[in-house]
Amino acid sequence: MELKGAVLLMCVLAVSANSTVDKEATDNIAAVETVNPTSVVSTVDSVSTEASVTLDNVTSNQSPSMSVVSKQRENKLYNLIVARKFDEAVENTISLYGAGWSNIIKQVIERLCDEGNSIVFDYSYKISISKAPYIARSCFPMAIRIHERMVFAKLINKRDGYALTYNNHVDFDGDRRVLGDPNTESRMDIGWWFVPHWTGDRLYYQMRPLRMAMFLKLGNSRDGDGDHTAYVSDDYSTNRHLWTIQPVKHNGELLFYIINREFDKLLKFGLSPVYDGYRIAYGHSTKDLNPHKFSWYIKTA
Incomplete structure (x- = not known):
């Protein structure tokens, strides 16, 4: 009798344990099923958006290329000259030359000649009588420096x-x-x-x-x-x-x-x-x- 009682008790405990496991599994499955699918997508989208914004910020904060900087500086000098703002153009020219950007000065001269703009002679003259006449000798063709005393x-x-x-x-x-x-x-x-x-x-x-x-x-x-x-x-x-x-x-x-x-x-x-x-x-x-x-x-x- 005692042996049968012990066996019966073990069976009861086993059934109870299985019932508990099944309930926990069922509860876990139910919990997963009750999660709003939209909230999952929203979470993923939020991460994606954050990554995208970060990339855009990196791109926008990058320094412009040297070619872009060069063109910007060329346009600035060109605009000063054609506006006949020669004092500012001369100072800008001196700064460019001192910073090693003499190629920009030459590009502006070439641009004015291509356009058939006689102001290139005015510009040359103003550079020649400035505190940096060596820039005229370095950057301007001789034919545009005909105002110089020793040139005929x-x-x-x-x-x-x-x-x-x-x-x-x-x-x-x-x-x-x-x-x-x-x-x-x-x-x-x-x-x-x-x-x-x-x-x-x-x-x-x-x-x-x-x-x-x-x-x-x-x-x-x-x-x-x-x-x-x-x-x-x-x-x-x-x-x-x-x-x-x-x-x-x-x-x-x-x-x-x-x-x-x-x-x-x-x-x-x-x-x-x-x-x-x-x-x-x-x-x-x-x-x-x-x-x-x-x-x-x-x-x-």
Whole structure:
């Protein structure tokens, strides 16, 4: 009897234990099933969003590339120049050069030349008379530094290949007619000084031959074609004696228009040789920006 009682007690305990385990398992399964599926997705989305925000912050906080910084600095200098804020442009140029960014200065110069902007000469002049003239010598082409005291140039017409010179004979007004010389070899009578003349907020040039203190001008009257004849004269006090120079890129070459301030006319040579093969120089009747016909090489020495 005692043995049977013990066996019966063990069976009862085993059934009770199994019942408890099944209940715990059932309760655990129920607990899992009662979790809101949406809250699980929400938790995952929250982690994903946090990761995304962190990545965006890292990206936005990264330093810009050197090419981006270079372009920003180029645009800043360019904008100062074209706004004619030359004091600020000069200081910015000095800072760039001192920091080793001379390539940016050269890129701005190239950009102004590509655009045919005569302000590149104003910029060059302002750099030359600043506390850092060495920057002009380092960064600017010689043809844009013609205002410098020791620089003189030959002007050779693109279309004709003739050099600008003048007649040895004086007319009744004391002037000499300006001519085109087919001989472009290095000779004193085809060399010119470019005397800078800053007026208002821009640069003009008075152009004088090396041999004498006379200055290039256009005559007052027009001929039958509407052109003004070019002369050199002792006087240099009128707008007819002032000239601007405008760069132009043509077939990969850097060329220049020479434009009279008074009449806004382009310097040119006539088509027909006269005076023993020389051609007469004129201010063209219209401002026709045709580089093949009216542009010039500036050959410096």
